[in-house]
Amino acid sequence: MASKFxxxxxxxxxxxxxxxxGSMETYKLDHVSTDSSFLEMLDQLxxxxxxxxxxxxxxxHDCREGIxxxxxxxxxxxxxxxxxGITTCQLHMRMFKDGDTIYVEPWRSAAFPVIxxxxxxxxxxxxxxxxxxxxxxxxxxxxxxxxxxPVPKTDADxxxxxxxxxxxxxxxxxxxxxxxxxxxxxKVSQYALLPQGKVEAKNRVxxxxxxxxxxxxxxxxxxxxxxxxxxxxxxxxxxxxxxxEFLTAALSNED
Amino acid sequence: xxxxxxxLCLFLVGHLLGNLQxxxxxxxxxxxxxNEYAYFMTHNPFVKVLSYVTYLSILFHAIDGFxxxxxxxKARPVPYAYNxxxxxxxxxxRYMALLGSLILIFIVTHMANFWWxxxxxxxxMPLHQVVxxxxxxxxxxxxxxxHTGDYVPTSAFVGEGEMPAAMEVRNGTEFYLKEVNLKRGxxxxxxxxxxxxxxxxxxxxxxxxxxxxxxxFAVLFYVIAMMVLAFHLWHGFASAFQSLGxxxxxxNKMIKMAGQTFAIIVPALFAIIPIxxxxxx
Numbered sequence: 001m002a003s004k005f006x007x008x009x010x011x012x013x014x015x016x017x018x019x020x021x022g023s024m025e026t027y028k029l030d031h032v033s034t035d036s037s038f039l040e041m042l043d044q045l046x047x048x049x050x051x052x053x054x055x056x057x058x059x060x061h062d063c064r065e066g067i068x069x070x071x072x073x074x075x076x077x078x079x080x081x082x083x084x085g086i087t088t089c090q091l092h093m094r095m096f097k098d099g100d101t102i103y104v105e106p107w108r109s110a111a112f113p114v115i116x117x118x119x120x121x122x123x124x125x126x127x128x129x130x131x132x133x134x135x136x137x138x139x140x141x142x143x144x145x146x147x148x149x150p151v152p153k154t155d156a157d158x159x160x161x162x163x164x165x166x167x168x169x170x171x172x173x174x175x176x177x178x179x180x181x182x183x184x185x186x187k188v189s190q191y192a193l194l195p196q197g198k199v200e201a202k203n204r205v206x207x208x209x210x211x212x213x214x215x216x217x218x219x220x221x222x223x224x225x226x227x228x229x230x231x232x233x234x235x236x237x238x239x240x241x242x243x244x245e246f247l248t249a250a251l252s253n254e255d
Numbered sequence: 256x257x258x259x260x261x262x263l264c265l266f267l268v269g270h271l272l273g274n275l276q277x278x279x280x281x282x283x284x285x286x287x288x289x290n291e292y293a294y295f296m297t298h299n300p301f302v303k304v305l306s307y308v309t310y311l312s313i314l315f316h317a318i319d320g321f322x323x324x325x326x327x328x329k330a331r332p333v334p335y336a337y338n339x340x341x342x343x344x345x346x347x348x349r350y351m352a353l354l355g356s357l358i359l360i361f362i363v364t365h366m367a368n369f370w371w372x373x374x375x376x377x378x379x380m381p382l383h384q385v386v387x388x389x390x391x392x393x394x395x396x397x398x399x400x401x402h403t404g405d406y407v408p409t410s411a412f413v414g415e416g417e418m419p420a421a422m423e424v425r426n427g428t429e430f431y432l433k434e435v436n437l438k439r440g441x442x443x444x445x446x447x448x449x450x451x452x453x454x455x456x457x458x459x460x461x462x463x464x465x466x467x468x469x470x471x472f473a474v475l476f477y478v479i480a481m482m483v484l485a486f487h488l489w490h491g492f493a494s495a496f497q498s499l500g501x502x503x504x505x506x507n508k509m510i511k512m513a514g515q516t517f518a519i520i521v522p523a524l525f526a527i528i529p530i531x532x533x534x535x536x
Binding site for chain 2 (some may be wrong): 074229
């Protein structure tokens with residue numbers, strides 16, 4: 001397919017720092033290749049801004065191949081833009097037409113404060129993970145072969161699917177309640193499904209859910225938006241599993 | 256939310272079955288069946304317990320829903336300048352709090368119109384009356400029916416000229432022989448006539464409430480409330496199962512289908528009752 005060039009208008013959230021009051025600013029950007037990725041388009045805009053001696057736009061990015069979970073961006077009213085199963089770095093300008101106006105905003109959540117422009121602080125996710133998203137393994141030097149514990153294939157597959165979560169925060173960003181239950185559900189599930197994770201299962205789910213609430217995330221009302229916007233296709237089944245885990249743990253935990 | 260929601264779904268079924276008597280049993284028989292049913296529902300101890308569970312469920316569902324909504328709003332203090340939620344979620348699922356609030360308003364008016372009148376109103380409810388033709392004279396006479404099946408002539412409650420009435424109604428439903436202070440029986444509150452006149456019946460006669468000019472609005476309000484309920488159930492029914500952790504590919508589709516069928520059929524049947532009552536007034 002021959003590459004095409006389009007001219008676009010961008011409305012982008014600018015905010016000096018976490019304390020400053022931000023606003024939507026308008027930028028014109030010409031000659032954008034439809035083969036470029038959305039982040040490359042922002043690079044192009046930043047080059048233009050730098051040439052104009054203006055402050056470039058801060059945005060998160062790292063691997064640019066959809067696995068690191070760094071890029072975010074709420075584009076035209078949707079997390080990671082107008083496509084499903086992708087992160088923003090996998091979004092290409094061929095999804096847009098010449099003359100389009102594109103809105104770019106940071107994730108909006110009380111638990112994800114804006115650091116600058118489009119960059120938000122997602123360390124709330126790290127704290128949830130630290131509250132229970134691990135298995136304790138003795139480092140005796142005589143590591144047991146992982147495959148010595150049999151795991152049913154379906155459980156292994158489901159745990160793997162849950163573990164595909166990259167913690168990007170699209171679920172929180174798209175949820176009308178700013179709920180992190182898809183993220184926490186995935187992190188709880190990936191261990192709950194495996195024998196190694198069963199040991200700490202009850203405390204894990206209780207601690208992770210407690211931390212999730214403390215961070216100021218909202219509650220799940222099962223609209224299902226997170227599942228659709230998740231770049232890794234994490235299923236709502238994981239939220240149900242977390243609810244089951246939480247119910248049984250809350251009723252039977254001995255600690 | 257899920258447990259109370261599902262319990263309230265069961266309550267809806269029970270309430271609907273009771274209401275359907277209004278259209279499936281007609282005439283005097285229907286009036287009697289419905290008033291006897293209303294008596295049972297207000298006097299049976301098991302139903303009493305169930306009714307308190309229902310009140311508490313409604314209160315918990317409403318208050319918890321309200322608190323959760325506030326918390327959820329706080330979770331996003333700065334709204335998006337441009338949002339497209341329709342791309343990833345159904346409309347009813349995003350307006351559950353609003354739909355629920357509207358339903359709560361309806362429940363308050365609904366209870367004020369019927370439940371309050373039945374249970375607390377100082378304005379006494381009309382009592383169930385039947386008109387029976389005297390086999391000899393052919394003259395029609397009106398009787399109250401007691402719940403032991405006795406007939407008490409209404410004429411006994413009205414004095415004639417100098418003669419004071421022989422009987423009187425005490426505590427709203429109890430028939431007393433005035434002179435000897437003896438209880439002859441207890442009548443049925445005529446909720447049937449209250450309902451019929453609320454939705455437009457204009458056969459005004461003794462003991463039956465006045466013709467209701469506002470009936471058309473009552474019917475419209477009721478039908479709209481049922482539409483709101485339908486949208487609330489459209490999302491709520493299946494959502495409750497997910498909240499309880501019941502999500503499995505073997506029955507997810509079935510739950511969703513059952514929820515959506517429930518969301519259409521139950522409110523539709525509720526709504527058809529006042530429509531039919533209004534049309535056959």
